[in-house]
Amino acid sequence: MAHILVTDDSAFLRRITCSILQAAGHRITQASNGLECLKLLAQEEPDAIFLDLVMPEMDGITALKQLREDGNTTPVIILTADIQDSVKEECLQWGAAAFLNKPPKEEQVLSALNHIIGNQEDC
Secondary structure, X not given: OOEEEEEOOOHHHHHHHHHHHHHOOOEEEEEOOHHHHHHHHOOOOOOEEEEOOOOOOOOHHHHHHHHHHOOOOOOEEEEEOOXXXXXXXXXXXXXXXXXXXXXXXXXXXXXXXXXXXXXXHHO
């Protein structure tokens, strides 16, 4: 199964997302903000990242931009309560693979991840 980095400042929402992914057999690493996410990426190579947008220290959009500017192509699934079309569009422009609303629904989380993993296996 895949190695997933789940980044969210809410321990409760990280727990929900992680439990969905772990029940499907995936290995999980957790980060509580964008800065921690980037530090972990220097040490680990996850197959995908679930990334919240509104977080302290470094928000998700800044982290996503930094990832892409550094040449990191790890697929990113945005998981946020922010439903503005302009925010969604900005994330997609910066290479987010999917945009899911909180709270996460099991079928949406797994569908988005399976789509990404399937695309990686096809390459």
